[in-house]
Amino acid sequence: MEAELDCPIDTTTEKARNSIIVVASLVSKLHNLGGICRTSEIFNAELLVVSNLKVKDEMAFTGTSVTAEKWMPMREVKELDLIDYLTKMKADGYSLVGIEQATNSQSLDKFQFPKKALLLLGKEKEGIPASYLHLLDHIVEIPQFGVIRSLNVHVSASLILWEYTKQMVSAE
């Protein structure tokens, strides 16, 4: 469990941030990762976790991040190390919140976010693998009304970050 403490960490700015960590180690498409970086920076998230920090050198990432990676603290946690990382963050006081359509999920419009939150995003197609679900403190679902089964992962992350930010700002 110590291994991931040696993972590269890149905190580019020291400004006060909201205590939400966005974990995108299961997200693979570069344009989604770049978009998530942009939105995380705009909503002032504490940290963005990806499976490989080299994504920052890829044009498909920078095309959607529009330089957000220069301002957004990012950290590398590979999928193999992810359960250890989540376990450690939970011990550090972060509530683990997954976005998933599950039988025990809570609807985003009624969900009260914990102040210290870690948001676990799922894989583009499969969502969050079952092996992670038991670790989560909350599973949040975005109510959807269409024929298409699910929102894009960047959009889902954006809606969660918006709701979290709104709740934290109104609680100040």
Next chain:
Amino acid sequence: MEAELDCPIDTTTEKARNSIIVVASLVSKLHNLGGICRTSEIFNAELLVVSNLKVKDEMAFTGTSVTAEKWMPMREVKELDLIDYLTKMKADGYSLVGIEQATNSQSLDKFQFPKKALLLLGKEKEGIPASYLHLLDHIVEIPQFGVIRSLNVHVSASLILWEYTKQMVSAE
């Protein structure tokens, strides 16, 4: 003002929908348009307006729409006809809501949506041109906290659609 009534209209389904029209005639990037189509379908918007219905044949569009164009009513209104179209929709009882950072904009977290709403999205870089602003009933701004100046247009549209949908569902 009659010209755009002859524009191609393609209503693929007859299900009951929310009275929100998403106007993306000023949005040019196909992946954004495809994403907006996907999210509009999922949040059950009434109509998506684009500058050219042929976007539905483009792979950059279908790659992000993931077949939503088959279920989402879409209509073509070119930028040249857009002021006439907006004027007509306003006369038909739709409140025109623009997303823009302006001196007189209202913050999304406090905005009460009209039930019958038309959402005007801006251009990717410039936003909504000044020539449209006088037509709008409301200008809504999404509060942002980062170094990066603005959210992606698909993400902005998604946050608005989410807030609109939430308000309409809770009002039922």
